[in-house]
Amino acid sequence: MAIVKSSSEKASSDAVKPKASSDAIKLYAETVTVHPRRVRGIFRTIKWWAMAVLLAFWHLAPFLRWDRGPGAPDQMILIDLAARRAYFAFIEIWPQEVYYLTGLLMLAALTLFLMSALAGRIWCGFLCWQTVYTDLFVAVERWIVGDRNARIAMERRKWDAEKLMKRGAVTVIWLLIALACGISFALYFDNAPTLLREIFDGTAGMGTYTAIGVVGGACFLLAGYAREQVCIYMCPYARFQSAMFDEHSLIISYEAWRGEPRAPARKGQSFDGRGHCIDCRMCVQSCPTGIDIRDGNQLACIGCGLCIDACNTMMDKHGLPRGLISYDSVVNQLGREKGGETKFRLVRPRTIVYAGALAVVGVVMLTALVNRRTVEVNILHERSPLYVQERNGDLRNGYTYKILNMVRRDREFNLRVDGLPGATVMVIGDEDQGSKPELDVAADTVGTFRVYVTAPQGSTKGKATPLYFVLTDKRNGSQLRSEGLFAGPDQE
């Protein structure tokens, strides 16, 4: 811009003359630290409560116990990576059931959509860990350094003993909070009381300390320094939220028709013929992302409602009606200008679709969980050799037969084969080597068996004949039928 201006306004002979540095092209916008002002009000109260409940859950949940019987971990929420099991209260998940995680993520996404369509960005404003930790870190700064003005002054101040001490104290407390965050993360992956002791006496594994360092370090940097930059530049949700919104969605909205034209309030001046906005900029100063909500809804608005608290306080002071900035829909906001009533339309095609999808995924997940099989079988056909012809002409195939016993109880099974006439099955290690071998699998383990199936010559059809393994639980007689292949010589 500056170049264009200089060549058009002045003759080229003037170009040599150096210009003031304020004219210099700036392609990079310096980040301005946002120092939110303290506010009081309903949204602030909700935010404190949300923070207390969420942080309490995050730090205490690993210590909740859940009895699963002897030999099993008794932690309610546990992701045991070493043993490859995940526990959520009464649910125990094995690695091959990781599709439950997909379902869980779908539920989370749909809940987020529905929540946004119904009540706006309450996830961003109240529940997201970035919001919660940023809020907590700002509270620490406010406690040590002071409110907005004191913090701005401190930022501009030259480094001296007081600044060093106060900034140091803030950093140390931040680090402690971040450390607690990282440790709590690690506690979900091992028995919490034991691991907590190990972390402090230095006997925990390298992986644990790395996890604490990464999660704690991220907490420290993101909540301490990156803050609103995370919401504006890093988080994808801010970018696609507009797709979730319609004119009935609840957003933080400024009633421009009532507020404008804005002007500073003078003593004794009547508000007739002018807007109710007194341009005190409290809404801007209280905003944790540093935006001016009077410019309308924007992606940097995380919907926390702190500007509403700030504005309502000022409106009360000047005897004006509350709600110049409110948590409301565009339809209501514009409707009130024409004297319309405030109505919340919660049932809309958008919310019906989100709620429906949520219900479908929920039901599918629940059905899968209720009908979860407690035994699973993996069959691997031996490849070298594919088949063996015995001296009497019979054909023999070898298999590695794995039984996943997914309950906390030792189980006994019988194995037989079906679908191939005259075929017999034999398990290595089975003592009596009878026609119905017995397979024992210890509680919550995978039993691996070497299994041979022998079929008389001529009973097979070409290179591969289908056959079925039938596994019978000796206790309740329930059967698991799984298909396999029997290899034989090619027959023309």
Place this chain on the structure above:
Amino acid sequence: MASIEKDSVSGQMTTGHEWDGIKELNTPLPKWWIVIFWVSVIWAIGYWIVYPSWPTTSNYSHGLFGWSARGQLEEDLKDQKLARSQWLSKIEAASVEDIAKDKSLLNYAMVGGKIAFGENCAACHGTGGIGRPGAYPSLADDVWLWGGTLADIQQTITHGVRNSDPASRGGDGSATMPSFGADGILTPEQISQVAEYVVSLQKTPAAGSPGEKIFNDNCVACHGQGGVGGGIPGAPPLNTAIRTFTKPTVEGVIAQVTKPHHGSMPSWGRRLDATTIKMLTVYVHSLGGGK
């Protein structure tokens, strides 16, 4: 004359160099980059002190804690050995029959045996013991040249076949097939006749043929009546299609009868410890169907 000045357009300083009126802006590396660079340099110096790094004329600097990659390996191997010892000591104490009966021991021995088989045996006998026709016998079928019980297999692996170990299978020459053709025991015509009879054993034996008489006179002692085997250890049954050194055809049998091929196998007791051989025994036994 070079002079450092402020550029009017960008507001940045120049380097002070000028070439035909073109001046270069001084754009230093970002501060964070410089900081990381120097931190890395300091880190490297610390690394030299803590870890072995510098060669000296006769040796090298050992570092503060004397760490070495080889020492680390030895440590890891020691840990491995300790972790395995509870199983290995049980296997050492048990007989192969006991191992086959104890399901947890069997499970461990099967895995250990599979690995030992892959390292020592599969080169000749093939993966899964499929053997190599004409050279090495298959271990996957139910024909055992030297006996198929656990004890037999353990003996064969420990001492080998036809080698300098006095206890090796056929080491005393007891299981050597005579060179019927090369030594002139049978005429080529007789060999052809007996070969035709041997091949016919797989299906319907040609009763009353001249080959049958020659077979009964010369072969039955070792290969059994009707070629069912079991005469002496090492003599395979001939009434099946399973063969090691010959194709189950007349030509194949003629070649073997004329100048027999004999296999040999090292005495593994001289190379492997008894525990490994026990695990191998259990594994090889299972390959053949575990009967």
